[in-house]
Amino acid sequence: MRARAARLRRPLAALSAAAAAGLALTALRPGPAPSVRVLAAARDLPAGATLGGSDLRALDLPPPAVPAGAMRSGAAGRVLAGPVRRGEPITDARLVGAGLLRGYGPGTVAAPVRVADAGTVRLLRSGDRVDVLAGPPSDGADDGPGKAGQWGGDARVVVSGVRVVTVPRPRDDGGQQGALVVLATDRVQAQALAGAGTALSITITGT
Template sequence: MSRHRRLIAAGLAAGAAALGLAAARPHPRGVPVLVAARDLPAGATLSTSDVGVRTLPARAVPDGAVRRAAGRTLTGPIRRGEPLTDVRLRGGSLLDDAAPGTVAMPVRLADAAVVRLLHAGDRVDLLAARAEGPLPARTVAAGVPVVAVPRPGPDPDEGALVVLRTGRTQAAAIARAAVDSRLSVSIVG
């Protein structure tokens, strides 16, 4: 019995030594990736102090990882250590990659709490309802993308802004509706 114990102990020692050598062996070089240096809110314009570098194995680098982030704006909040990718950053314009005739339309929604539910990339139907009269709400723009959700102002009774990507004709209809109606959205798939 004692001979078997010695044999098992020798086998375990050899296995531990092999695992130790494997851990000490140099691994293939990783890929440097830009990450958030701390938790950052949506809409933050990144500076060099907001970004760090972490080396990741090549297979762990996310698609769309960016190489330059300073001066770019976050489309949504990001956690410390999260890799920065193209879908998390907005370029210099709200209309990057937009079709000709497309505009970014700031819209003040009546309920600031509704705006907190929205994120860049969501699609919404913009609804207009008049305070007086029995008329139902009407759809002013259907399935338009949200391109930005600015930080709300200090007074929630004034509503809050959201920026939608629309065509010029839709933007004119939205401006007309904003004059005499309360605007709201429904989030669509």
């Protein structure tokens, strides 16, 4: 019995040493790297898109790689200010709202304006400077088919030299005419635009 125990002692000691080494390695092994879960685009999305659940996916990023203003929740139902690529993290600056106005200075608001000439709006890009003019539309009685709503009378300048923030993608607006553009204005200018009526035109003045 003693001889047999002596023969087994060495293998058992080796097994014990191996087990101890394994436990030590497990204890020393670093845990999973820290990460932050943010929302990213599930596919390429155009400017003006209203985000739905299928447009977003979770993305785990190491903390140093998380962009400022990254959205962790609350992006569904928001409107994109510019196009995003598949896999790109969604940030507040990509959404129509306060984050979109970063860099415009204090007191700036985003004023959506419906312009009568949708063709002119298609020429606009973010950062363009524009004048917004208002004037009474003609009654269209003598304008012929498709001419109702053309300009009549003298136009007046409502705001001048304001920046284009974004041009939302055209959508089904329930039959409304023209096209939307979002402008960076102060509150006084925004109130003037809100009270200027629906016959609005835009003149591009530069960048």
